[in-house]
Amino acid sequence: MTKIGSDAIALFTVGGSLLFSAVVSVGLRLYVRLCLVKSLGLDDYLMIFALVLYALAESMLFCAMGKVVGKGPLELVSVMSSALKFVYVGEIL
Numbered sequence: 001m002t003k004i005g006s007d008a009i010a011l012f013t014v015g016g017s018l019l020f021s022a023v024v025s026v027g028l029r030l031y032v033r034l035c036l037v038k039s040l041g042l043d044d045y046l047m048i049f050a051l052v053l054y055a056l057a058e059s060m061l062f063c064a065m066g067k068v069v070g071k072g073p074l075e076l077v078s079v080m081s082s083a084l085k086f087v088y089v090g091e092i093l
Contacts, residue, residue: 012062019058026051 026047033040 015058015061019055022051022054 029047030040030044033044
């Protein structure tokens with residue numbers, strides 16, 4: 001069970017740092033586009049949409065990992081199968 005816990009900590013760390021860097025990148029780009037250029041293009045709106053989808057995917061991963069820590073192997077199957085349903089829906093979107 002320690003292996004699952006250490007993997008969950010690694011996923012929290014990597015996912016959180018990537019989400020933070022994505023939010024900072026998009027925020028800085030929007031700041032430049034709004035303050036210096038004073039207009040937003042279609043690509044800016046698509047970046048915001050992609051950031052929202054990525055944040056939703058990361059939050060689903062965080063919730064799934066929170067349910068996995070401390071569970072036995074049989075309980076993991078039901079948790080991971082329900083988490084995969086969310087992943088499939090996210091892939092379709």
